Amino acid sequence: MTDEWILRKLKKGDPAGLQALMERYIPYVSAVVWNILRSAMPAEDAEEVVSDVFLAAWEQAEDLRPGSVKAWLGAVARNKAKNRLRRMGRELPLEEDVLELPGADSPEEDAQRAEEAAQVRRAVESLPQPDREVFLRHYYYAQTVREIASYMDLNESTVKTKLRRGRGRLKELLTRWGV
Amino acid sequence: MKRKVSDLLDDLEVTDVEIEYSAPLSYRRIEELTMSKITKKETKHRRIGFRVLAAAAVIAALALTSVAAYNYGGWFQNYFAAQNNDHLSEDQLAVLEESILEIGQSVTDCGYTVTLESVVSDGMDTYLKLTATALDGRVLDGKYYYFRGIDVDIPQKPVEDHLVGVTSAGWDYADDEDTTDNVAPMLLEISGNNVANCEPGAVWTLTLGKLMESNGTDRESDKILAEGEWVFAFTLPEENAGLQELTLLTEPVTIQAQTYLENSSVPDKTVEVSMTSLVLRTLSATCTYVYGEGLKVDPVTVVLKDGTAMAARFSTASMDLDTLTVRHTFSFDTPVPLDQVDYVEFPGGVKICANE
Numbered sequence: 001m002t003d004e005w006i007l008r009k010l011k012k013g014d015p016a017g018l019q020a021l022m023e024r025y026i027p028y029v030s031a032v033v034w035n036i037l038r039s040a041m042p043a044e045d046a047e048e049v050v051s052d053v054f055l056a057a058w059e060q061a062e063d064l065r066p067g068s069v070k071a072w073l074g075a076v077a078r079n080k081a082k083n084r085l086r087r088m089g090r091e092l093p094l095e096e097d098v099l100e101l102p103g104a105d106s107p108e109e110d111a112q113r114a115e116e117a118a119q120v121r122r123a124v125e126s127l128p129q130p131d132r133e134v135f136l137r138h139y140y141y142a143q144t145v146r147e148i149a150s151y152m153d154l155n156e157s158t159v160k161t162k163l164r165r166g167r168g169r170l171k172e173l174l175t176r177w178g179v
Numbered sequence: 180m181k182r183k184v185s186d187l188l189d190d191l192e193v194t195d196v197e198i199e200y201s202a203p204l205s206y207r208r209i210e211e212l213t214m215s216k217i218t219k220k221e222t223k224h225r226r227i228g229f230r231v232l233a234a235a236a237v238i239a240a241l242a243l244t245s246v247a248a249y250n251y252g253g254w255f256q257n258y259f260a261a262q263n264n265d266h267l268s269e270d271q272l273a274v275l276e277e278s279i280l281e282i283g284q285s286v287t288d289c290g291y292t293v294t295l296e297s298v299v300s301d302g303m304d305t306y307l308k309l310t311a312t313a314l315d316g317r318v319l320d321g322k323y324y325y326f327r328g329i330d331v332d333i334p335q336k337p338v339e340d341h342l343v344g345v346t347s348a349g350w351d352y353a354d355d356e357d358t359t360d361n362v363a364p365m366l367l368e369i370s371g372n373n374v375a376n377c378e379p380g381a382v383w384t385l386t387l388g389k390l391m392e393s394n395g396t397d398r399e400s401d402k403i404l405a406e407g408e409w410v411f412a413f414t415l416p417e418e419n420a421g422l423q424e425l426t427l428l429t430e431p432v433t434i435q436a437q438t439y440l441e442n443s444s445v446p447d448k449t450v451e452v453s454m455t456s457l458v459l460r461t462l463s464a465t466c467t468y469v470y471g472e473g474l475k476v477d478p479v480t481v482v483l484k485d486g487t488a489m490a491a492r493f494s495t496a497s498m499d500l501d502t503l504t505v506r507h508t509f510s511f512d513t514p515v516p517l518d519q520v521d522y523v524e525f526p527g528g529v530k531i532c533a534n535e
Binding site: 015020023026032035043058070071099117136139 | 180181182183184185187188189190191192193194196198199200201202203204205206208209210212213214216217327328329330331388389
């Protein structure tokens with residue numbers, strides 16, 4: 001069964017499409033949500049968040065495109081989990097998560113947000129491998145330094161160095177582009 | 180200004196980093212939660228979920244083989260008898276015999292021949308007996324076999340636009356008489372969409388995706404035996420005895436029911452409810468009643484003329500927002516001989532006679 005088949009079903013409002021979507025992507029979406037929420041709530045509550053991600057896919061099926069279903073689900077899962085964490089007054093335990101950037105507050109208008117998102121994407125894509133993977137594992141998927149070191153067979157100090165380098169590069173480019 | 184790196188990445192869609200899947204979450208519970216949420220929303224949003232496929236075109240493209248009809252009735256007799264202490268009455272056996280539709284279609288894909296052997300349906304609840312045969316001779320040794328990725332297209336009788344139903348399907352345990360051969364029996368149970376029966380004479384299609392093998396412990400450890408596409412098409416003829424109905428109410432009656440507080444499984448209080456329709460079928464019953472907050476009507480019991488009581492179990496429910504009524508469908512574990520029904524009893528003692 002392909003993503004195209006799943007999307008056809010979803011867009012027709014056919015529950016079989018949702019069932020197939022879950023069968024394919026539940027492990028991934030669960031991993032994204034759990035990485036972010038594991039220190040803040042029991043598994044049962046995180047299951048509710050995962051369920052909400054698939055409900056979003058059901059309701060916003062028109063936004064899904066073949067080839068980017070997994071990425072879409074990952075982004076929605078991450079944002080829903082982060083929002084839940086924020087509502088609980090908690091923060092992600094990340095390495096030096098704050099960047100000092102010149103300029104005004106975060107953009108409020110859609111056009112500005114889209115512009116900033118495009119520049120962030122370009123900046124992240126400009127990171128060399130494996131620095132980019134280390135950077136995304138930590139700041140996007142909320143994996144700990146120890147987990148990343150283990151998964152990628154690196155020293156923890158090497159992971160921290162790559163994270164520092166990634167932050168520096170991001171700050172440099174965003175500053176240059178005037179974000 | 181200060182910005183969080185993790186917030187800057189909010190609009191990113193990452194495609195090239197594969198992360199490890201080790202979350203200790205119950206995938207089964209997530210699926211159940213999600214499906215229950217969409218069922219509720221389906222009712223709320225009044226979406227129409229009916230589908231009609233041009234089945235002939237789909238089937239033509241596949242290697243579909245019809246085989247000679249065998250007598251599959253015995254298997255279903257054993258199955259239904261097992262739900263009732265290994266006993267079916269003569270009347271039940273007669274209904275079953277007249278209802279069983281022998282299909283005998285086989286489709287081969289990915290090293291497995293799947294055969295849709297026979298179907299028993301009352302137009303709302305349907306049982307499909309299938310077998311999977313491993314062509315390499317591999318022994319299918321009595322573990323639990325089923326398919327993930329089921330698509331069932333059932334043409335429905337026309338209904339008003341505001342009525343909504345969701346069809347669900349699940350696999351039941353099918354007894355394997357020979358655990359040393361390369362054949363595994365399977366039983367698919369489809370709960371109708373609660374809004375309308377199937378259209379007699381129309382073509383049903385069943386598409387199966389992944390053949391799974393389970394050791395019966397947890398779904399996460401189930402193994403995919405083959406990932407292919409097995410498509411079947413069949414018709415329930417209008418004269419099939421299983422499609423009979425018995426309409427029991429000509430005017431509303433008042434029954435007793437329970438109300439439940441949100442997220443509670445314990446009844447809160449007993450209230451009176453106006454029931455506006457009740458239809459009996461050979462495998463299910465559907466009643467309609469006026470909506471009330473937290474209201475749930477418990478399953479009915481059918482009593483036959485010889486005094487046999489047949490208890491139903493709850494299957495599906497949906498709400499009609501235009502008329503503020505609720506439709507409940509109940510399922511029976513064994514076939515109901517409609518011509519032998521004396522009355523239907525609701526919890527609280529209200530009886531509705533079949534001859535009124």
